[in-house]
Amino acid sequence: MKTLTRREFLKASGMGVALLGTGGAISFAAEAKRRVVVIGGGWGGATAAKYIRLGDAAIEVTLLEPNKEFISCPFSNLVLSGVESLQNLTMNYNGLRKHGVKIRHEAAGAIEPDKRRVRVGKDYLEYDRLVVSPGIDFQWDQVEGLAEAKDSVLHAWKAGPQTVQLAKQLQSMKDGGVVVMTVPPVAYRCPPGPYERASLIAWYLQTKKPKSKLVVLDANKDIVSKTGLFKAVFKDYSNLDYRPSQKVEKIDVRAKEVTTETGDKVKYDVINLIPPQRAAAIAVEADLVGGDKRWCEVDHVTYESVKQKNVHVVGDATIGLPVPKSGNVANAMGKICATAIVHLLNGKQPPILPPGNTCYSWVNDKEAIAVVNSYKVENGKVVQIEQKLTPGKSVITAQNSLVWRTSIWNDVLG
Amino acid sequence: MLTPLLVTPALILATLAFASLNAAAGPLDSPGAQKSMVCSACHGFAGNSPGNTIPILAGMPPSYFKKAIKDYAEGKRPSPEMEPYSKYVLQVGIDEVAEYFAVQPRQPPRTKPDPNAVKRGAALAGQCAACHGPKGEGDAFRAVPAIQGQPAGYLQIQLTILKENKRKLDDTAVDEAKKAMLKPLSEADLAALAAYYSALR
Numbered sequence: 176m177k178t179l180t181r182r183e184f185l186k187a188s189g190m191g192v193a194l195l196g197t198g199g200a201i202s203f204a205a206e207a208k209r210r211v212v213v214i215g216g217g218w219g220g221a222t223a224a225k226y227i228r229l230g231d232a233a234i235e236v237t238l239l240e241p242n243k244e245f246i247s248c249p250f251s252n253l254v255l256s257g258v259e260s261l262q263n264l265t266m267n268y269n270g271l272r273k274h275g276v277k278i279r280h281e282a283a284g285a286i287e288p289d290k291r292r293v294r295v296g297k298d299y300l301e302y303d304r305l306v307v308s309p310g311i312d313f314q315w316d317q318v319e320g321l322a323e324a325k326d327s328v329l330h331a332w333k334a335g336p337q338t339v340q341l342a343k344q345l346q347s348m349k350d351g352g353v354v355v356m357t358v359p360p361v362a363y364r365c366p367p368g369p370y371e372r373a374s375l376i377a378w379y380l381q382t383k384k385p386k387s388k389l390v391v392l393d394a395n396k397d398i399v400s401k402t403g404l405f406k407a408v409f410k411d412y413s414n415l416d417y418r419p420s421q422k423v424e425k426i427d428v429r430a431k432e433v434t435t436e437t438g439d440k441v442k443y444d445v446i447n448l449i450p451p452q453r454a455a456a457i458a459v460e461a462d463l464v465g466g467d468k469r470w471c472e473v474d475h476v477t478y479e480s481v482k483q484k485n486v487h488v489v490g491d492a493t494i495g496l497p498v499p500k501s502g503n504v505a506n507a508m509g510k511i512c513a514t515a516i517v518h519l520l521n522g523k524q525p526p527i528l529p530p531g532n533t534c535y536s537w538v539n540d541k542e543a544i545a546v547v548n549s550y551k552v553e554n555g556k557v558v559q560i561e562q563k564l565t566p567g568k569s570v571i572t573a574q575n576s577l578v579w580r581t582s583i584w585n586d587v588l589g
Numbered sequence: 590m591l592t593p594l595l596v597t598p599a600l601i602l603a604t605l606a607f608a609s610l611n612a613a614a615g616p617l618d619s620p621g622a623q624k625s626m627v628c629s630a631c632h633g634f635a636g637n638s639p640g641n642t643i644p645i646l647a648g649m650p651p652s653y654f655k656k657a658i659k660d661y662a663e664g665k666r667p668s669p670e671m672e673p674y675s676k677y678v679l680q681v682g683i684d685e686v687a688e689y690f691a692v693q694p695r696q697p698p699r700t701k702p703d704p705n706a707v708k709r710g711a712a713l714a715g716q717c718a719a720c721h722g723p724k725g726e727g728d729a730f731r732a733v734p735a736i737q738g739q740p741a742g743y744l745q746i747q748l749t750i751l752k753e754n755k756r757k758l759d760d761t762a763v764d765e766a767k768k769a770m771l772k773p774l775s776e777a778d779l780a781a782l783a784a785y786y787s788a789l790r
Contacts, residue, residue, distance in 0.1 A: 230618070507630065545669055561673040578631075578641060579631055
């Protein structure tokens with residue numbers, strides 16, 4: 176059944192009465208097909224694509240995602256400690272297809288906002304509205320020696336092959352070895368992620384390689400997220416050496432050594448260098464990023480870019496909202512942005528909807544901690560209402576996280 | 590959607606006006622649907638939670654939904670997850686969110702309860718029926734929750750919390766009665782009760 180916008184209805188209704196009066200069938204002029212292109216099938220983009228179709232099935236939605244499968248970054252730290260398999264975190268896109276999302280497993284080549292089109296190979300996809308949810312890219316040049324060594328120095332910060340490789344490196348390290356992991360300066364994807372990873376690597380070493388140790392070199396002055404909770408957790412691990420204000424500036428893969436901003440040199444057997452980050456290249460090239468050349472500023476109600484009209488940005492690539500770069504926030508942004516786009520394409524005022532955030536971090540093989548944030552929109556800006564932390568680590572919180580993942584993966588992809 | 594009733598122009602206009610309200614009505618085209626949108630990350634689309642420990646909100650009477658949200662916001666039901674989100678709901682508009690979930694068709698829980706536990710639970714459920722009804726249908730007028738067809742994991746957690754007196758009801762007498770009722774029950778008994786009510790329709 177063809178849906179009808181309010182405006183078209185008002186235009187057509189007078190004629191409709193006349194036609195009905197004669198007993199004739201009503202036929203409205205076919206409205207032009209409205210098209211949305213979504214770049215990136217992660218937590219934000221997949222959600223947006225699905226919810227635009229749910230909101231108005233007359234809108235054509237094309238999702239551009241080079242990967243054939245969705246791999247969840249949340250829970251991928253558990254793969255490093257051998258508690259979870261990457262397979263359990265891998266899902267297909269068939270659910271989105273059932274919603275009528277057209278999926279092309281190709282990368283977007285470039286965005287041309289003035290022509291309202293996206294280049295894909297030699298082809299162009301035209302859009303009325305574009306959703307950009309490209310995630311992050313790494314700033315290799317911020318660490319001397321990293322660009323040349325990026326194939327062997329693993330970040331494992333995009334769940335996938337590197338996650339499995341880093342797990343293998345940890346497994347094959349001799350007992351008594353030193354693992355060094357580095358935390359990038361804010362802002363970066365998943366604020367508590369590095370500390371969850373540190374906890375889980377420390378747990379793994381304590382359990383499987385008790386003579387080994389983990390050195391965490393944090394570019395930030397203190398633990399960025401769930402600070403008190405992680406400090407308590409770190410006390411469980413005598414093998415964990417946490418060093419704040421130690422931004423890594425150089426890596427020497429031959430000497431197996433990193434140098435920090437204070438000139439400290441730290442030797443490693445296994446290195447996990449999480450590089451500084453910015454919005455993915457496609458967003459930078461389309462001039463969606465702000466003065467920092469890193470992140471995309473958006474309207475807090477519609478997620479439309481403040482720099483390019485008809486282009487919306489969701490997920491980790493955004494900045495300026497007081498929300499973490501988390502999967503749950505990307506999912507919330509995807510839904511709110513989708514609702515805004517459905518309204519805008521139907522000539523209606525988008526509703527004002529704030530996001531929310533639920534974020535679990537595992538700290539050993541059985542227990543987790545959590546932080547939950549809720550927000551409101553005040554004078555057009557997202558503002559936090561409340562933040563609540565779990566009192567400490569618990570098995571119940573870990574179990575809750577497994578239920579959360581079932582639900583939210585279904586919300587993103589099902 | 591447009592019904593070709595050839596009666597009077599007034600009626601036709603009325604029909605068309607009604608159609609216009611519904612013309613672009615996708616499942617998200619109501620304030621309640623939009624304001625509850627963040628809830629689906631945990632509670633499932635239209636309140637049909639796929640997880641065993643997260644309650645199904647579809648078909649929940651507004652009286653009880655509102656009581657639960659207010660209890661979470663006031664800390665009467667301690668929950669790191671629901672305290673912030675209850676304030677979210679109060680902020681965006683509790684009435685519309687409650688009305689939205691109330692009219693969503695409820696689906697059965699995805700996790701099927703163990704039939705043996707269901708049988709054992711039936712034998713233990715006599716006292717519960719006094720307030721929650723013979724089928725666990727609750728009493729919307731008194732904001733007594735319908736516990737039938739909720740995920741067993743969720744019911745078991747709530748029973749445990751009530752037994753440990755970590756969740757306060759408003760009426761002290763009911764609190765005390767409930768504690769006394771639950772006191773002699775073992776963890777396995779609570780699991781059986783949860784399974785029984787989860788299987789009831």
